[in-house]
Structure formats: C-alpha cells, structure tokens
Amino acid sequence: MPLTHLLLALSVVFVWGTNFVVIRWGLDGLPPFLFAALRFAFSALPWLLLVPRPTAPWRKIAAFGVLLGVGQFGLLFLAMRSSISPGLASLVVQLQVFFTIGLSLWLMGERVRGFQVVGLLLALAGLGVIATHLDATVTLLGMAMVLSAAFFWSLANLVVKSLGPVNMLHFMVWSSVFAVPPLLALxxxxxxxxxxxxxxxxxxxxxxxxxxxxAVGNTLFGYGVWNWLLARHPAATVTPLxxxxxVFGMGASALSLGESLPQWKLGAASLVLLGLAVIVCWPLWQSRRRQPMP
Structure with a gap:
C-alpha cells in the first residue's frame, strides 16, 4: 500500500476509534434505531441533490445501505444503549477483520500470505488480552449483537470488493438512502x-x-475512503488496519470518560500495533531488499 493510502486509512481508523465516545453521547439523547436513521438521513441529504448516481447496480447500492445501516449500525447502537460499553464494543466489532478475510478467501479466491497470518495472530493476541481484562458491563445479548454487527460489516465489505471502479463518495451518499426506511420502521x-x-x-x-x-465524519469521509481503499487493495491488506x-477507542475513553490505562492495556495495544507493523511494513521491507544496490 502506498504511503498516501496508508495515511488515509489511518485517518479513517482514528475517526472510527474516537467515534465510539461520540456514539455514547448521541445515545444519551436518542433511541438507537432513530439515531441510526438520522445518521444515514444526513449522509444522504442534501448531498443526494448534488452528486450523480454511482455507476453501480441498484441491487448493490441497496444491499450495501441495508447491510451497513441496519445490520451493522442498527445492531451496534442497540447494543451500546445498555448492553455493552463503548470500549468493549470497539473491540468486539473488529472481528469484522477476520470475517472479511475468511469470506474473501472462500468467495473471491484471495489468499493470505505468511507475514499477514503472523501479524493477525499478534494483533489477535492483543485483543485477547483486552478481552480478558476489561471490566466494562457487558451482557451475552450485547456480545451477540455486536458480533452480528461485525459480520454484517464484513458482508458490506464484500459488496464493495465486487463493485470495481466506482466513485465511493457518491456510492456512500446514494446507498445511505436505503438504510433510512428500514431503520425508521424498526x-x-x-x-x-x-x-x-x-x-x-x-x-x-x-x-x-x-x-x-x-453522517459527515464517520459515514461520508470514513466509509467513502475505506471503500475506496478496499476497491484498490486486497481485503487482507486493508481490513487489518x-x-x-x-486502541484509539481506549485513548478517547481515557481522555473523555476518565478510563484508566494500566500496564496490561498498554501491553495489549503494543501487541496490536506490532501485528499491524508486520502486516504493513513487511512487504515494504521485502521490496527494498530486492532493489539493487546503487
């Protein structure tokens, strides 16, 4: 992945990580399905009047909107209302990485290389440390809803992978329309x-x-850029980021909610960062090794 693409991906990840605190603020005043419906309504309007329809089949535009709007965020907001804390939700929903890679292997014939497996295992170890130490209130129903949200996110990723060259900002605007009616109905x-x-x-x-x-930061910018990257790179390269x-979620919670950062949390974050460093930097190091000396 070129450096500019990597920086774009990291900016999206920062927005998404800190967004779990923002979601908590919104849920303090709005019911979860209504909150999600308003989110996607503002992602569609007034932008729908300003951008043309993307060059994608209607069924894929609609499928992405429903999978992302109802499947991912409807369930995530419902779980975060009272069944799972923001920090733990930001952790569990990242199982979409493994769902996406597994489904890509099964349905699209992509392959995972050895260094990516090592990186994923290191990152998974870090997530495991977090999962065994978090003291946030969580119910079995909350875990099930967030796991389901992660699976629907991975399905939405596969829709994007099947699109080919598409203006992703336009795609996000138009697909958001299809999320609003089912969310309002729910x-x-x-x-x-x-x-x-x-x-x-x-x-x-x-x-x-x-x-x-x-609507603007998390959906239009975040998913627009994320989907643009997924359309240009293998899922096993993009989704581990x-x-x-x-990590960003824990930092935002510490700053805004006063959550502590003991040594085990910092150690877990280090494992995640090390795994990501292997995935991102290994191919760059290998390519430099192959370059002839001047």
Whole structure:
C-alpha cells in the first residue's frame, strides 16, 4: 500500500476509534434505531441533490445501505444503549477483520500470505488480552449483537470488493438512502412513536452534533475512503488496519470518560500495533531488499 493510502486509512481508523465516545453521547439523547436513521438521513441529504448516481447496480447500492445501516449500525447502537460499553464494543466489532478475510478467501479466491497470518495472530493476541481484562458491563445479548454487527460489516465489505471502479463518495451518499426506511420502521415498531418524538424534541446540541458527526465524519469521509481503499487493495491488506480502532477507542475513553490505562492495556495495544507493523511494513521491507544496490 502506498504511503498516501496508508495515511488515509489511518485517518479513517482514528475517526472510527474516537467515534465510539461520540456514539455514547448521541445515545444519551436518542433511541438507537432513530439515531441510526438520522445518521444515514444526513449522509444522504442534501448531498443526494448534488452528486450523480454511482455507476453501480441498484441491487448493490441497496444491499450495501441495508447491510451497513441496519445490520451493522442498527445492531451496534442497540447494543451500546445498555448492553455493552463503548470500549468493549470497539473491540468486539473488529472481528469484522477476520470475517472479511475468511469470506474473501472462500468467495473471491484471495489468499493470505505468511507475514499477514503472523501479524493477525499478534494483533489477535492483543485483543485477547483486552478481552480478558476489561471490566466494562457487558451482557451475552450485547456480545451477540455486536458480533452480528461485525459480520454484517464484513458482508458490506464484500459488496464493495465486487463493485470495481466506482466513485465511493457518491456510492456512500446514494446507498445511505436505503438504510433510512428500514431503520425508521424498526424505530417505530420497537422504540415507539412516543420515544421517537420525545428524543427529537429533547435532543441537546451535543446530541445533534453527534448525529452530524456520524453522517459527515464517520459515514461520508470514513466509509467513502475505506471503500475506496478496499476497491484498490486486497481485503487482507486493508481490513487489518481496523484493529487499531480499539486502541484509539481506549485513548478517547481515557481522555473523555476518565478510563484508566494500566500496564496490561498498554501491553495489549503494543501487541496490536506490532501485528499491524508486520502486516504493513513487511512487504515494504521485502521490496527494498530486492532493489539493487546503487
């Protein structure tokens, strides 16, 4: 991956990692499905009036919108309302990395190279350390919902991999339209019209800022750039970078929520970073070794 592409990927990972704290702020004022519906509504409008429809089949535009909007974020927001903490949610949802690579191997014939396996194992060890030490409140239902959200994220990644050359910003805008109706329907049926109206009437400025950040920063910028990278590089190269999300998530939680950073957390973060360094830097080192000496 070129350095410019790597820096873009890291900026997305930073936005996504710190976003779990922002999600917590939004859920303090809005029901989860309504929060998700507003997020994708603002991702579509007014931008839908300004950008042309992407050169992709309608079925893939719709499938991505539903998988990402309802499958990933509908379930993630529902779990984060009361069943799992932001830090642990940022960790568990990263299993999408392994779901994406596994599905790519099965469906698209991609192969994982030896150094990528080593890097993934190191990063997985770091995630395992975090999982065995986190003291956040979590329920079995919350874990199941976030794992399901991770699986739906991986399916959305595969839709992107099948697109070919597409303007990803346009794709994110148009696909967001298809997430809104099912999310509003779920909010009406599960949360109820009274909770929807109360949430809208009583939402604070911080809650609305959280919604707008979800739409512009997290969705349009984050997924637009991420999908652009997935369309140009193998899934096993791009998706492991998402393992940095819980590292940024823990840092944001420490700064904004006062969570401590004991030695075991720093050790786990070091394992994740080491695994990512192997995945990202090994091919660069090998290519330099092959270059002839001047």
């Amino acid at each position: 909010s009406w049926l599960i949360e109820g019209p009274h909770a929807m109206a109360s949430g809208l009437q009583n939402a604070s400025g911080l809650v609305w800022a959280s919604v707008l950040w979800q 998402a393992l940095l999300i819980p």
